[in-house]
Amino acid sequence: MSSEKALNSENLLKQSEDLGTTWSVFTDLSTPTGSQTSPSGDSTAWLLTADTDANASPSLNQSTSTGAGTHTMVAHLKSGTASHGFISVREGNGNIAYAMVDFSAGTSTHGSYGSVTNPSSTVTALGSDWYRLTLTATVSSGVTLAFVGISDGTAVGSSGYDTGWNSTGQTMYAWGIQLSSTNSKVYDSPTTTQISRSYSPLLKTASADAPRFEYAADGQSDAGSPRGLLIEASASNLLTYSEDFSNAAWTKLFSNVQSNVAIGPSGELSADNLIATSDVGEHRVGQNLSVVSGSTYTISVIAKSSGSRFLRLGSMIYSILAARASFDLETGTVATTSQGSASIEPVGNGFYRCSVTATAGSSGVTVATMNVMQADNTPSYTGDDYSGVLLFGAMAEQSSSMSSYIKSTSSSVTRAADSCSVALSDINFAGGEYSLVADASTITNSDVYVSASLYVSNSNYAALYANGQYGRTAVAVSDGVSSTVNGGSANGRIAVSGGTNSLTTSTNGGAVTTDTSYAVPDLSGGTLQIGTRNGSSSPLNGNVKRVALYSVALSDTELQAITS
Numbered sequence: 206m207s208s209e210k211a212l213n214s215e216n217l218l219k220q221s222e223d224l225g226t227t228w229s230v231f232t233d234l235s236t237p238t239g240s241q242t243s244p245s246g247d248s249t250a251w252l253l254t255a256d257t258d259a260n261a262s263p264s265l266n267q268s269t270s271t272g273a274g275t276h277t278m279v280a281h282l283k284s285g286t287a288s289h290g291f292i293s294v295r296e297g298n299g300n301i302a303y304a305m306v307d308f309s310a311g312t313s314t315h316g317s318y319g320s321v322t323n324p325s326s327t328v329t330a331l332g333s334d335w336y337r338l339t340l341t342a343t344v345s346s347g348v349t350l351a352f353v354g355i356s357d358g359t360a361v362g363s364s365g366y367d368t369g370w371n372s373t374g375q376t377m378y379a380w381g382i383q384l385s386s387t388n389s390k391v392y393d394s395p396t397t398t399q400i401s402r403s404y405s406p407l408l409k410t411a412s413a414d415a416p417r418f419e420y421a422a423d424g425q426s427d428a429g430s431p432r433g434l435l436i437e438a439s440a441s442n443l444l445t446y447s448e449d450f451s452n453a454a455w456t457k458l459f460s461n462v463q464s465n466v467a468i469g470p471s472g473e474l475s476a477d478n479l480i481a482t483s484d485v486g487e488h489r490v491g492q493n494l495s496v497v498s499g500s501t502y503t504i505s506v507i508a509k510s511s512g513s514r515f516l517r518l519g520s521m522i523y524s525i526l527a528a529r530a531s532f533d534l535e536t537g538t539v540a541t542t543s544q545g546s547a548s549i550e551p552v553g554n555g556f557y558r559c560s561v562t563a564t565a566g567s568s569g570v571t572v573a574t575m576n577v578m579q580a581d582n583t584p585s586y587t588g589d590d591y592s593g594v595l596l597f598g599a600m601a602e603q604s605s606s607m608s609s610y611i612k613s614t615s616s617s618v619t620r621a622a623d624s625c626s627v628a629l630s631d632i633n634f635a636g637g638e639y640s641l642v643a644d645a646s647t648i649t650n651s652d653v654y655v656s657a658s659l660y661v662s663n664s665n666y667a668a669l670y671a672n673g674q675y676g677r678t679a680v681a682v683s684d685g686v687s688s689t690v691n692g693g694s695a696n697g698r699i700a701v702s703g704g705t706n707s708l709t710t711s712t713n714g715g716a717v718t719t720d721t722s723y724a725v726p727d728l729s730g731g732t733l734q735i736g737t738r739n740g741s742s743s744p745l746n747g748n749v750k751r752v753a754l755y756s757v758a759l760s761d762t763e764l765q766a767i768t769s
Contacts, residue, residue, distance in 0.1 A: 264354025285376025405553025436736025
């Protein structure tokens with residue numbers, strides 16, 4: 206993730222599920238009745254009833270104040286006895302846009318007047334006869350009023366309401382109303398007494414030969430905590446259409462996919478909504494994945510709850526690749542790991558990157574699957590045509606860990622390995638005694654991931670290792686003779702000092718370890734490698750926050766102090 210933050214979700218209307226407070230009865234409508242069953246199954250929907258002498262637009266409205274630009278309004282409507290329902294936004298008298306749903310046909314119409322332009326609408330059938338109606342339009346100065354109400358099917362008037370409608374005594378249910386400049390077409394920002402705005406870090410693509418500095422997904426309007434320079438080995442996304450789950454490459458079982466309905470980590474309207482249908486069974490999407498026996502694979506996806514709390518990720522055919530885990534998208538934790546190993550990490554505004562890793566038991570084709578679930582490790586259930594999970598950025602890679610996201614379309618995509626180095630002569634290091642310090646972390650747990658090195662050849666170098674599986678933190682080779690010092694296996698600050706008859710290391714301020722048989726190699730003419738040993742071998746697969754090189758052998762006390 207980058208240091209840039211962007212508006213990820215928004216609702217400019219208050220009390221999106223309480224239509225009896227901030228919302229005002231505009232005309233020809235009785236006081237709304239609460240405690241009605243909503244699409245999500247709780248009792249937060251409202252019943253709207255037109256007056257017995259209704260001859261205008263039986264509706265509620267709410268004052269708001271937005272900026273100019275394109276906005277999207279979302280509302281969930283259900284007929285009681287009404288034939289049609291509508292939503293509209295008003296910029297001023299004679300300046301409105303509206304969308305209307307025909308409850309019997311399940312279709313929508315729309316229009317606009319005055320300075321409100323470019324109207325469009327969508328309608329989505331949900332469970333229990335509910336519909337999600339959306340209206341998108343461009344306002345020249347800002348929305349001042351939002352309406353929701355009952356109509357008889359004729360066009361909405363230029364003031365956001367109409368006269369002459371025959372809606373006397375008709376009823377309609379309403380719930381979950383949202384207005385946003387993000388143009389989200391799902392209801393992702395419930396509100397109470399305040400409007401809602403959430404920011405998240407942008408997932409950005411670096412150009413070739415450009416460094417990738419990563420930040421954590423903490424904080425809102427400010428940049429997240431810096432993680433450092435990202436150094437990774439080459440990787441390939443074996444899945445296609447990683448951001449388009451509606452594509453035929455993804456098979457669907459008892460599920461529907463709504464494309465590009467919410468802001469994804471890229472800051473674009475690119476997240477898809479995977480919805481469980483009202484059928485009984487597993488509700489999932491999947492794509493074929495070819496694996497080789499004995500090779501390790503990691504499947505990952507970025508997900509956010511959209512009415513369903515749990516996601517299950519993995520392989521459909523256990524005998525080929527035994528990988529399967531459930532993730533709680535409300536708490537951001539791994540729930541049940543059935544096969545393999547699993548991880549989850551936040552990427553901002555309720556999105557989590559989930560992964561599961563396993564080694565193929567045989568060569569063949571399995572299916573990488575993503576299941577919507579209401580309960581942990583319970584894939585088979587009766588859906589409701591409403592609840593789902595937002596998905597973005599699916600990957601499968603031949604690796605024991607998850608690498609940074611690689612977007613794919615019609616074919617798999619490979620990312621080149623990172624390489625970062627500087628000639629020692631360019632930083633005025635001419636050889637002799639030295640001390641090398643690095644603050645680095647890796648997502649893997651192996652003995653061969655280098656945070657920094659001084660490299661001339663395989664016969665003359667010094668390397669620091671991050672998160673050594675066997676506690677190895679530094680190796681130095683002088684004229685082909687290797688010296689090794691072990692100082693712990695933790696990510697963080699590591700230092701090595703190379704002096705006459707003394708190779709010494711300390712990790713995170715801990716006790717020093719020394720090899721007294723060490724001979725200082727001739728490092729003149731070499732390079733300082735960041736995140737690799739020699740530019741291609743032992744890549745860190747993690748982040749480097751800091752690297753320092755001293756042309757002296759630091760003392761034990763100094764090593765402990767500099768790594769504390």
